[in-house]
Amino acid sequence: MRLPADDHTGARIADYRKLRHLTQEALAQRAYLSRSCIAKVERGLAPATPAVVAAVARVLQVDVAVLNGQPYTSEMQQDHLDLMIAPLSDALDLYDLGPDPDITPRSLADIEPDVRALCEKACATEYSGVGQQLPGLLGELTTAISLLPEGEERRRTAAALSWCYWVAYEFAYRLGYHLLASIALERMGWTAEQAQDPLLLAVRLSRRSAMLLRRGDNRMSLRTLDRAHRLVGQHDAPGSVPALAVSGSLHLAAAIAAAQAKAPDAVAGHMELARQVAKEIGRDVPQVYWAAFGETNVRHFDVATRVELGQLGDAVRAAQALHFPAEHPRMRVGRYYIEMARAYTEMGRAEAAQRALSQARTVAPQQARYHPLVRETIGALVRRQRRAAEGLTSLAAWVGM
Known part of the structure; x- marks a missing residue:
C-alpha cells in the first residue's frame, strides 16, 4: 500500500501554513486550537476533524475542500460518478430558461413517485442512482413548471422541483463539489418560495447552516437556524408532526454547531429542546420532510456532540444505549x-x-x-x-x- 507523506489533509494544512508565513503556534492561536493539535494533524497522527479543518481554513483563507483534497477524482472515475457532474451542472442552469421544446413533461402524478424514490436514494447515499436520474428529472420539472399557471398544481410542481434541488445539493456536497452544492441550494430556495411551503424553506436553511458550519462560521450558522425556526412557526399547523420533526432537526443541528464552538451549555440547551420535541411526537419519523427525527436521532446526536466536545468516554458509554431501527436512514x-x-x-x-x-x-x-x-x-x-x-x-x- 502506498501512502505518501503529503497525501493527507494535515500535510496540505502545513503547506498552506508555510505559504502564509505562519508558525504552528501562530496558526493555533488564530484558529483557537492548541499547538499540539496542529502538530498532530500536520503529521497525520490525529484525524483532521471537520471543526479543525474549518477553523484552520478560515485562518489560511482557503476552501475546506482544498485542504481535504476533494473531490476524489480517481475514485469517482472508478465509480463512473465523474460523468454525472457536467450533466448536473447543465441541469442546474435551466431554472430560468423557460420550457424546453424537446421535453414533454409527464403528469405530476407520474413524476412525484420518481422524486420520492430519488430522495430515498439520497438518504441511502446511493450516489450512482441519484446522478443518473437527477438531471433528467430537473429538466422535466423545469419545463413543467414553466408551462403552469399560478395555482395548486404549480405549487406542488415547485415543491417536487425543490426536492430535486435538495437531492442535487446532497449529491454535490457529499462528493466535494461545494460550489455546485451552493448553486443547488439557491435553486431550492427559489422553488421553495414558489411552493409557498415554510417547512421546505426551513429545510433549505438547515442545509445552508451546514455549509456555513463547514466554513467555521458558527455564528452565522446559528443565525440561519434561528431564521429556520421562525419559518416553522409560520406553518399552518406548527404543532403537526411534520413541523415538529423539522423543528427538532433544527435543534439537533444547532447542538452540533454549538459543540463545534466548544459551548457545552449551549449544546445541553439545544439537546434538551430536541428531547422535548421527540417526546411530544412520541415516535421516530424517518421520512417526514426527509428530516428523520425522533428519540433515536436525539440519542445519536447526544453521542455526536460528546465526540465533538472531546468527551470521548461519555460518548462511548452513551453509544451503548443507541440502537438504530431497520428503517433508519443509512446516511x-x-x-x-x-x-x-x-x-x-x-x-x-x-x-x-x-x-x-x-x-x-x-x-x-x-x-x-x-x-x-x-x-x-x-x-x-x-x-x-x-x-x-x-x-x-x-x-x-x-x-x-
Missing part, C-alpha cells in the same frame, strides 16, 4: 459509525476504530468512500502502527489511499 447510521471511528482513534483504540470504519462501509458504502473524515481516520490509524493490519490496508486501498 445517519453511516455517519454514526464514522463519528465513532474518529472517537476510538483519538482514544487509541485502533481495533474498535477499524471495526467502526468497516461498519460504516457496510451500512453506507458510497458515503464512507467519499467522506473526508473516513480518509483522515484511516490515515491516522495507519501512521500510528508499524505495520497496518490486513483489514485496515484493505480499507485504505478502497478509499484510494
